Amino acid sequence: MHLLITGATGTLGRPLCTTLQQTGHRVTVLSRQPAERVRALCGRDVEVWNDLAAWTPERHFDAVVNLAGEPIADARWTAARKARLRDSRIALTEQLVQRIAAAHRRPAVLLSGSAVGVYGDGGERVFTEAAPPAADFAARLCADWEAAARPVQGLGLRLCWLRTGLVLARDGGLLARMRLPFSLGLGARLGDGRQWMSWIHEDDWHALLLHLLADPQASGAFNLTAPQPVTNAEFTAQLARALHRPAFLAAPAWVLKLAAGEMAPLLLGGQRVLPAHAQARGFHFRHPALGGALQDLLG
Ligand SMILES: NC(=O)c1ccc[n+]([C@@H]2O[C@H](COP(=O)([O-])OP(=O)(O)OC[C@H]3O[C@@H](n4cnc5c(N)ncnc54)[C@H](OP(=O)(O)O)[C@@H]3O)[C@@H](O)[C@H]2O)c1
DSSP states (O other): OOEEEEEEEEETEEEHHHHHHHHEEEEEEOOOOOOOHHHHHOOOOOOEEEEEOOTTTTOOOOOEOOOOOOOSSSSOOOHHHHHHHHHHIIHHHHHHHHHHHHHHSSSSSEEEEGGGGOOOOTTTTTTTTOOOOSSSSHHHHHHHHHHHHHGGGGGGGGGEEEEOOEOSSSSHHHHHHHHHHTTTTTEEETOOOOOOEEEEEEHHHHHHHHHHHHHHTEEEEESSSOOOOOHHHHHHHHHHHHTTOOOOOEEOOHHHHHGGGGOOOOOOHEEOOOOOOHHHTTOOOOOOOOHHHHHHHHH
8 A cells, every 4th residue: 555644754653654664665755854864763764745735646646644844832822823724734634635636546545634623612512523523723723624635525435534633652752742841750740630631542543544544444533542541630640650659639610720721621621532433333442441551561
């Protein structure tokens, strides 16, 4: 299979490129970074494009995986940053759809990014893929990102939306940020700690993505989350236990609201999400429970 991947240099994309190449697939990467840097991150044999204009109608890909996007939690959401968060996802996806439409021979499948933030802050409610999108900024960003990909359904492609949860990775992402304070005994639950965290081990995320690539009947929205989400208080306790450190602190909600502004719901809110669609299509999670996942990643 020959795949085009956007966002391939990121936390999720790098191991994906490695796995695909190790299993005999060809990878072309769309990136803003110099080709040498991309090859260092994604593998010596990847073809690197810095501009989607390189996709002339004669070029054929079997599949497209669309992961690119300005990091959502790295800085406060100023007006300029909100525009970057949207453009880097929605405008890029629209351009991708145009190239797909123009191709003489179209790919069979598009796997396109989204996130569990599409459901908004849900309190105790349980969300499967059947739930409608919420209306806050992050939810609209996800819903509009999904909508930008929808036209490929009319072009004969199979489309899967990747509603990714909090990915626990060996290199980068949430665990990399939390590891230092927790290792120093400064791990703290956020606010009252009752908000839900729908996490997934990176190996399950990659296995599920490969499952969606290979399953010709898979289409529509998929929650890429483990079947056993936990509250923030439980996550804090389990991470501290895995690192053999105490975690008796709590970051007060008012401090987080002051520091994070409009982004505060990312920390103080959450959603309790189940991977109903993946399980209905026969996907088996290797790391369904947080304790085992953390043990595997940190132990
Ligand atoms: N990791 C998670 O826990 C998680 C959870 C939910 C959703 N997601 C979504 O899944 C996707 C992949 O996640 P990830 O953790 O691998 O992300 P990541 O490490 O932040 O990497 C995203 C990639 O997107 C590209 N990118 C960043 N800013 C961009 C911009 N302004 N314009 C165009 N491209 C830009 C970059 O590629 P180049 O520098 O090569 O251009 C970067 O390597 C992201 O869109 C993310 O929002 C991730």
